[in-house]
Amino acid sequence: MSHVFPDGREYPIAFASRSLTPSEQKYPQIEKEALGLVWALKKFFHYVYGREFILHTDHKPLTHIFNPQGEIPPMSATRLMHYSVFLLGFNYQIRFRKTGDHANADFCSRYPVSDRKDYRDESEIFQCSQLGRLPISRKDIAEETRKDPESKSMFEAIVEGRLKSNIHEYSIQDGCIFRGNRVFIPPSLRKEILSELHDGHLGVQKMKNLARSYVYWENIDADIAQLTKQCPACIRFAKAPNKIVHHWLPPEDSWQRIHVDHAGPFHGKYFLLIVDAYSKWIEVFIVPNLTTTSNLPYFREAFGRFGHPYVLVSDNHGCFASQEFAAFLAEMGSSMSSHPLSILHRTDRWR
Structure with a gap:
């Protein structure tokens, strides 16, 4: 089996051969040549089936008997007719090539392997x-x-x-x-x-x-x-199932529970967001940075106007997780609760 490259050069891809059985050795020469074509197509079936290819033979009568555009000669032997029916399943052209130009295939017939041993399919x-x-x-x-x-x-x-x-x-x-x-x-x-x-x-x-x-x-x-x-x-x-989301109970009055977070930087500035869970009132302060020391004055200002909340909810990040902030809440009589999802829900609309 060979492949012809765009520059016209032909290179072999695979070689295959086998010895004839005792009964096949009694075939007429034309049937032996036909058997070689059929056996080769069965051997390389997965390479050629469904593709257009060229069959080369050095036995010229086969080009007429197996011509895909012609009809099977009515006087052909039964075995050749069976081979012709088999070839109908392929998309091929058959061409004659004289023996002198057919050495790549002719070599295998000159060096037969008579002992097949136990080779498997x-x-x-x-x-x-x-x-x-x-x-x-x-x-x-x-x-x-x-x-x-x-x-x-x-x-x-x-x-x-x-x-x-x-x-x-x-x-x-x-x-x-x-x-x-x-x-x-x-x-x-x-x-x-x-x-x-x-x-x-x-x-x-x-x-x-x-x-x-x-x-x-x-x-x-x-x-x-x-x-x-x-x-x-x-x-x-295993991936743990999602935890059940517990919603906050609605507060009974304003400033009982507040949600706090930071936004920014926007144009180099940070913002402290404080949202009242009851009234949805929001306090926004521009803060110089995210440290506890810089943020505490704004909490004192908001608590001075609205009173001390019972619960302050944060994402427990940055200044809200410091000991200084915990001491401040203890001083105000407020408790801390960490709940990142609630922070996003309450403050994201103001970001």
């Missing part, structure tokens, strides 16, 4: 490679599959083709059950798999996403959710 290799990522071995899974009655029954149903639903999704590799690329885990090994999935305390959704890449069993999502709910670490560090 690529999909089988990928499936089995998934097992290497698990904390248990392939042998353990296969052994427990044979021991567990339910798993063994499922194994036999797949082998014999008796599985009632989605049988095309299941396969057997090395004694293990696969659903797609995910290996089926027998009940005796599920606790260990769940423990591995939850090792980083990823949370329910991330654990499910991870599990979908490697393992499968019925109700696996429910088992993951149950494990997370019972995990002491997850419970301890």
